[in-house]
Amino acid sequence: MSTWSPTSWKTKPITQDVAYEDPKELEDVVTALSRLPPLVTSWEVERLRELLAEAQQGRRFLLQGGDCAESLFDCRPDIITNRQKIILQMSLVLIHGGHRPVIRVGRIAGQYAKPRSKPTEVRGGVELPSYFGDLVNRPEFTPEARRADPRLMLACYHHAAMTLNFVRSLSDGGFADVHHPEYWDLSFFRNAAVPSELREEYEQTTRKLGEALRFMEALGERKVAELTRVDSFTSHEGLNLHYESAQTRQVPWRKGWYDLTTHLPWIGERTRAPDGAHLEFFRGIRNPVGVKLGPSVSPENAVRLAEQLNPDNEPGKLVFITRMGAQRVQDALPPVVEALRGAGRLVLWVCDPMHGNTVSTSSGIKTRSFNDVLREVESSFDVHERLGSYLGGVHFELTGEDVTECVGGAVGITEQDLERNYATLCDPRLNYRQALEMSFHIARRMSRLPRVPRL
């Protein structure tokens, strides 16, 4: 295999490439980025690898979530706080149901680059480049906004740093109300759409959770603080390799290279070609790495990806995030899981129930149905249970805001509601109540998992 360097990806064919007009401007930005401090540290990255290795053994569960497309404009205290809160609340529900610790990872502080199905967008007869995320261009439909601007990489770096700074400060005690489920917005329980036995079960769960947290509080604040400390693990799709490689470096006393823009970068469904630039870049970094796998992946291809990205089969290194769609998961997932097991390859299986379930309404609005999303999660648990493997995590596009982007859930969002508060810059997200309700369903399913010895 040829020698790897942070820029060896440039010798390989690349998909979803960004056409920057001025190479000098790009080079200046990359140089500036490479001189700035890292956003995360190698020891945090190594810590996450250890946690993921324990998740592979069935001892932990991963909850990964956040915006589809993070936006510079939404780098605001209320939005960041609400997003951290919903992830934290969901994780407490999952810990309660699943009887194992949850690793919380945000799609935050860098989820700024978007692969698109079409390179251009047409509105009213005018054709402009598509919006590729704030790392590349801007969402407004004007030629200036849609021009790929390398300086946005610096703006995103700065906003990622500010986001992370706030998230890290919040971790230390900024969430007192989260310890008390009686302060959560559980109004979805009361909706007539929730059958009474489920409502009773949810109420009981909430009561028990509240009692457990209060008991721990009585034992000493430190214990609750530990349980509810918002780990500041971040993740994003490592799509724009100029940005990723500019922050990829060696650190004293450790071997190898770290992509220090984030703890857990992942390769998207559209850029996982075995001979492509993204595989080349990702094979050389020490970070744990995610790979999205849609229904078109062949079992052989999945094994090859594991061999390329983790040749030494190290624990905690590889996270396979399957997104088959509720309709396909029962057929498409088992051969992939079996092939990996047959090849003796270690991966953490995670279900992304969002990206295989996107549909357009008759008026052309992208949405997802709560039921489809839930069905894919439940079917994934069933498949893994049947095969004797472990579904070790879930991956959601969600927000802590009261948006109307996905239909369904006990809050009963309909197609007509979508226009009321459709705020996403790319894909539809679960809103606060839908996300919390989803966690109760998952916790219910997780209560059937075998108990694990304490860590």
Ligand SMILES: O=C[C@H](O)[C@H](O)COP(=O)(O)O
């Ligand atoms: O987030 C995933 C992709 O970027 C997104 O689904 C692509 O959306 P598009 O089909 O509107 O381009």
Ligand SMILES: C=C(OP(=O)(O)O)C(=O)O
């Ligand atoms: C682009 C994404 O997903 P996928 O690569 O699975 O389509 C995403 O997670 O936003």
Ligand SMILES: [Mn+2]
């Ligand atoms: Mn998305």
